[in-house]
Amino acid sequence: MMHHNKTVDTIPYQKLPLKGQxxxxxxxxxxxxxxxxxxxxxxxxxxxxxxxxxxxxxxxxxxxxxxxxxxxxxxxxxxxxxxxxxxxxxxxxxxxxxxxxxxxxxxxxxxxxxxxxxxxxxxxxxxxxxxxxxxxxxxxxxxxxxxxxxxxxxxxxxxxxxxxxxxxxxxxxxxxxxSPALLHHDARIIELRRVVEKHFRKEHQAAFYAQHFALTAKRLNEITREAIGKTITDMIRARLILEAKRQLAFSHRSVKEICYELGFEDPAYFSRFFRQHTSTSPHEFRDTMFK
Missing domain, CATH: 2.60.120 (Jelly Rolls)
Known part of the structure; x- marks a missing residue:
């Protein structure tokens, strides 16, 4: 368990000795x-x-x-x-x-x-x-x-x-x-990860990301399954859950505030979504972080 007294906004980026890149x-x-x-x-x-x-x-x-x-x-x-x-x-x-x-x-x-x-x-x-x-x-x-x-x-x-x-x-x-479920190399996966990272808070639907590549959602899901063994929806859900955990553990925002920040319109639905993918509620998860 992480022991801390910082918020997610102030978790520092460690400066490493980087010569150039x-x-x-x-x-x-x-x-x-x-x-x-x-x-x-x-x-x-x-x-x-x-x-x-x-x-x-x-x-x-x-x-x-x-x-x-x-x-x-x-x-x-x-x-x-x-x-x-x-x-x-x-x-x-x-x-x-x-x-x-x-x-x-x-x-x-x-x-x-x-x-x-x-x-x-x-x-x-x-x-x-x-x-x-x-x-x-x-x-x-x-x-x-x-x-x-x-x-x-x-x-x-x-x-x-x-x-x-x-x-x-x-x-x-x-x-x-x-072992990573890497079945087929596709350079578009690199770009897809970047687009998901930029938009996951507001865009939860596969169709938005498919449009970025001028593809159908069905075709994009085929590509991601072949490359990493997961659908684009799986990628978006995993990123939303991780960010929700970070906010619950390292911020003082309410569950409702976190819900809206992550693009959910209904706090009750957000709580069900979180429990479905973590087997615990947002409030229970936060409590375990501060025990």
Whole structure:
């Protein structure tokens, strides 16, 4: 459980040492005023823990940390780590850094499927063999950061990061319960996630998102099922529930206010919607957060 006394509007974005659009640092050497507190990041973060104990809370779910484990965090996810007892590396990067042009989107691994918050979130256990490969890739990326040759260094780092992410995906598939339902790569999924993030509070119908792609809702649902094993409606519902949980846990807004902010017209319907997808009422969920 997240222990806090902040509201969702003031949950801070942790400032990470980001050289341009990308950085790597050893977690044991990084000190922050936010250590042990709920916080979030503007960028994508790979947290590879080579040695760790304690609990890591990510969007209201508590995970026991283990040696050789990776956590993948999307921008805006609220998480809370112990103040100490962790060793390993944090890799942070922006989507703009990774997909800097059209060729990148067509040729590089779509890392957003690995970070996909429409899947059931879970950390990835890393084998010793993959840990060795990760170490080599991190060494090479850090060398490129130190060289900083104009133009070429970013390209080299991007492709080393691409290899790192592909190895992480391979390890994830070894954990059958955590395997992403990725059946078919479709670059439109990247854009769809961005559109959902921008409009989910006001637009709850699949037809709105289908119109963005000049498709029918039926066709868009076929595309999302093929790519991530879920419908566009599933994606919208999951995002609404997550935001409702964040507001209930980190704000003093009433359930009625949260209902209207998330685009629902009837507080009673909103409460039924929340219970249907969480097996608890909004008031009960809020009470558990403050026990």
């Amino acid at each position: 990308f950085s790597i640092f050893e977690v044991e050497h990084f000190h922050s005023d936010l250590a042990g507190l709920p916080h979030r990041h503007h960028d994508f973060q790979i947290l590879w823990l080579t040695k760790a104990k304690g609990e890591h809370v990510v969007d209201f779910v508590t995970y026991d940390m283990e040696d050789q484990m990776i956590f993948l965090l999307r921008p805006g996810q609220i998480h809370q780590l112990p103040e100490s007892g962790m060793f390993g590396f944090s890799i942070t990067f922006t989507e703009k850094f990774y997909f800097s042009n059209k060729h990148d989107r067509e040729s590089l691994y779509d890392f957003t499927t690995l970070f996909d918050d429409t899947q059931e979130y879970a950390p990835i256990r890393i084998s010793n063999a993959t840990a060795t490969n990760f170490s080599m890739l991190i060494t090479l990326m850090r060398q490129e950061l130190s060289i900083q040759l104009e133009g070429s260094s970013s390209s080299v780092i991007k492709h080393l990061l691409n290899a790192f992410l592909l190895l992480a995906e391979r390890e994830k598939k070894h954990n059958v319960a955590n």
